[in-house]
Amino acid sequence: xxxxxxxxxxxxxxxxxxxxxxxxxxxxxxxxxxxxxxxxxxxxxxxxxxxxxxxxxxxxxxxxxxxxxxxxxxxxxxxxxxxxxxxxxxxxxxxxxxxxxxxxxxxxxxxxx
Amino acid sequence: xxxxxxxxxxxxxxxxxxxxxxxxxxxxxxxxxxxxxxxxxxxxxxxxxxxxxxxxxxxxxxxxxxxxxxxxxxxxxxxxxxxxxxxxxxxxxxxxxxxxxxxxxxxxxxxxxxx
Numbered sequence: 001x002x003x004x005x006x007x008x009x010x011x012x013x014x015x016x017x018x019x020x021x022x023x024x025x026x027x028x029x030x031x032x033x034x035x036x037x038x039x040x041x042x043x044x045x046x047x048x049x050x051x052x053x054x055x056x057x058x059x060x061x062x063x064x065x066x067x068x069x070x071x072x073x074x075x076x077x078x079x080x081x082x083x084x085x086x087x088x089x090x091x092x093x094x095x096x097x098x099x100x101x102x103x104x105x106x107x108x109x110x111x112x113x
Numbered sequence: 114x115x116x117x118x119x120x121x122x123x124x125x126x127x128x129x130x131x132x133x134x135x136x137x138x139x140x141x142x143x144x145x146x147x148x149x150x151x152x153x154x155x156x157x158x159x160x161x162x163x164x165x166x167x168x169x170x171x172x173x174x175x176x177x178x179x180x181x182x183x184x185x186x187x188x189x190x191x192x193x194x195x196x197x198x199x200x201x202x203x204x205x206x207x208x209x210x211x212x213x214x215x216x217x218x219x220x221x222x223x224x225x226x227x228x
Contacts, residue, residue: 034216042221043117043205044203045115046115046217093215097143097209098215098217099169100146100158100171101146101158101217103156105155
């Protein structure tokens with residue numbers, strides 16, 4: 001799996017958009033970008049994933065650059081409950097059995113009042 | 114609620130003992146994954162099963178073993194426990210088929226404390 005680089009920590013004011021960057025310059029053509037988050041000691045929570053197009057769901061938006069070497073997770077209106085560690089992971093997803101996710105250190109996002 | 118169920122939620126045991134952690138995957142998911150999270154190591158992948166067969170191995174110790182049963186639930190067996198095995202153990206599952214993105218969903222974990 002391609003390695004990812006994320007800033008260790010970020011702050012965001014409540015109600016503002018949180019933009020979390022991720023570099024994955026060695027990503028392969030068949031690797032997807034996944035975002036998960038982990039609120040303190042809870043199970044990691046799936047947020048969103050994409051291959052090359054931008055994606056949006058009820059939780060967040062994922063913007064992937066045209067060369068696919070970096071991406072940004074956007075939480076449009078951050079709340080205090082969004083305080084968590086956010087993980088950007090790249091991995092293939094073209095098999096019936098699936099592949100494990102390799103978690104790095106992620107970005108610790110602190111949303112402040 | 115991810116739909117992945119883990120039991121027990123908390124467990125305290127002594128060094129040298131053996132414990133079994135249980136996981137029920139989401140309905141329809143054939144793959145089960147086990148992860149360990151300790152304070153100094155982050156989330157470490159241990160092992161994956163797919164439809165009853167071992168699919169991939171990560172950093173799993175020889176003292177640890179797992180299996181997936183015909184009803185697709187899985188058990189992680191930890192033996193000869195040491196203080197350093199104290200950690201959160203997560204089970205996760207994913208649906209078959211690449212079209213679904215093989216998205217992995219995690220349970221809430223089992224806290225193991227070895228004293």
